[in-house]
Amino acid sequence: MSITVGPVELILPTGPGSLTLRLSTTLREAIQSGRLPAGTALPPSRVLAAEAGCSRWVVTEAYGQLGAEGYLVATTGSATRVRAAAPGTAPPPSPQPPPQPRPRYDLTPGVPDLAAFPRARWAEAYRQAVLELPTDLLAGRALVATTAARTTLTGFLHRTRQVQEDPTQLSLTTGSAAAIGWLTAVLVRLGHTRVAVEDPSWPGLRAVARRGGLEPVPVRVDAHGLVVEDLHRLRDVRLVLVTPAHQFPAGVALSAGRRLELLEWARSVDGLVIEDDYDADFRYDGRPVASLQGMDPDRVVLLGSLSKALSPAIEMGWLIMPQPLIMDLLGLDLDRIISPSPLTAEALAVMIDRGWYERHLRAQRLRYRRRREHLIAALAEHLPQASVSGLAAGLHLPLRLPDGVDAGAVVRAGARRGLGLVSADRYRMRPAAGPVQTPGPGPGLVLGFGNLRDRRVGEAAERLAHVVSNLIHSNLGD
Template structure:
């Protein structure tokens, strides 16, 4: 017989089934309710006496559960005030083990993956959503159409033709909730067609590798050099008929796929009856050279283009797209659920931003801001770490700093973390090779301009602590 009960005051369903003492089961139930969002951040929990009465248990059971979750960082307590939820999904990675105190977020976050969230065009976006809510016909207020609203697909096709040199029409565009969603749909379609192996860049973005494995594909790492993915290596595994690549700005090395390699990649796809999955990562932000067109424009029947607004506006919008040949469109549109895709009003608001030029103006402003921030970061690195070498800075929102002198990146990451600076060891992006790295991946998209100098000063101190002295011991200062 289930022991699920409903707290009548707060209407929170708590499932106390399972093994263990009752306070342990209550702890698990509350933790699950918090993580699922049924108990959102800031919500007040019932007083221990009231919850105990509702669950027909002793007050000790409730106080034990509240105390455990407070120690884990899920709850906060204050004398004379209610016990409230403090956990959010954004702080999930900062939660400690059950026996440790909460870990505060870093003072400076140089991890890659985010644009400048401070610069999100709130007023422009809000106005676009309000306008669409006012004039969108009732017939458009149901579930999102499979593949996305026709108006957004038309606007995106024009945008991709103009800005990325893609071969596109509205029928070729499938709207998704981001690159990860689009890739997951495509990988499932590949597997259904009998393609079982996917070549990936090594190093590369691990989330898409994980999505590929979930779709049943075998991930085959292919090295990357200063010219991009080594296309010739694809022939070493005859089973490979699909490859995932980031030709505009490879993550994390930052190199661009050369013209010769682009031609070789298209020729390989034609020769093996294969598919190139082009992640258009960071394509909008190029500083030292003219923007590169999408490989999809060279061979639209063999190249599937993935893109999103996660690096240009915000990942919170959940708007992405897949540009695919007719062979894949039906599977891409029908592989989701009835609720798949961004909300219709958001799709139409974004379509308005693109059509009226507001999106292009935002991109131009963002390019200028990132160019200036990159220059400030490079100048600070030259001043504080004059012996380091920087690569991958010609485009995008991150760069790679090579520290040299036998410095192990893992030691720097730990020393920086102790000082409130978050940086990334590039080995986390490796598929196969795990030898010690002498460099760090530094993301500057969401770093405040005024924090650049201090962040690099903290990084320099962490490097000094991690640099081996003449006797081979770390921390020679």
């Protein structure tokens, strides 16, 4: 059933929960997502009740609830309106800063080799997709629609990541951040309020969860990955977000023992593990470890994306969920814009079918492995007082700086010398207390080498060494 609120039409889902609850949830999500911006006047309760075919009491209850939560404001004699700066809403768009050129020595984590994007192959695959996509599929977005593409992708993930081979469990997304947004909406409806998150971790995903109503709760990471034992001490937490293949940013993998412990924990609390399959394609010292999702498809939700393997500009990823959650996802009033185009999905399927995608991944693996080795050797030569840690995997390296060197100062001084750097502190949820027990990153930097030009690796290490030694000397002079 749909209802009209201001200029937008909202779908009021059928399903569990009272009508008051479903109405307040629908309005809350529309406010949080920005579909109902600040100042929007809500229809009088009598009008909305008539449209929804319910009693006026249902609507006044829902308005009252959202008023108490700070989403709505009622003024005597005037309409109830969406309040400015309602909780969880995006801030008003600020003027876009002009695009910054990428630094000459780009050591920013999270950026793949942009110059290696397979332009010709992608163009050919996209051309084929445009010519061959069934006409009906031109009607909409690709959430669960392009069955052939989903089957191809699921088959690929089954072969390479050992995920459960059931295309009906896979939804196409515009990336992992979007996937977390959907998932949060589903999980909040199911009553979840908190999610355990690795500390340190990438703020991108936990920020989306927080915005959607799930409070991120930090959990330690050590040499074996997430410290599962800590989960048992948390109250009201039945969800955990992890990067098992390659922890970001500590650079470790979740050990075999911890994987079993983690799944055991999820079963014991009737909870879910959200597996961010980050960096899974890039393991250089052997075959990547299989996904957790394949070990227990009823307890694990897997997120993956093309952001590192191809480019974030493709805006495509996937979300693999246990069947019951899919039904909840389909019950959401999904904004059409957040699922990818069926043409993009089809182009990826063409890339996979023709073997181009795997060939590209193989070439990238080789390229990144060599670059990583080169960077480690250059750092050992120019900056022997610093130490790197982490697996031979992925696109980043934790670098521990010599004692007493402030990472923030290195980042600022590095920027003046053309170095794009990020301090490890940026990924922490809590400040590191005392000596850091985790294997990395302790106080230091997280060096990304995905988009560092090969010919600049040596120079980058040399410049970084200069920056660090200047800071040490100026500290000594203080």
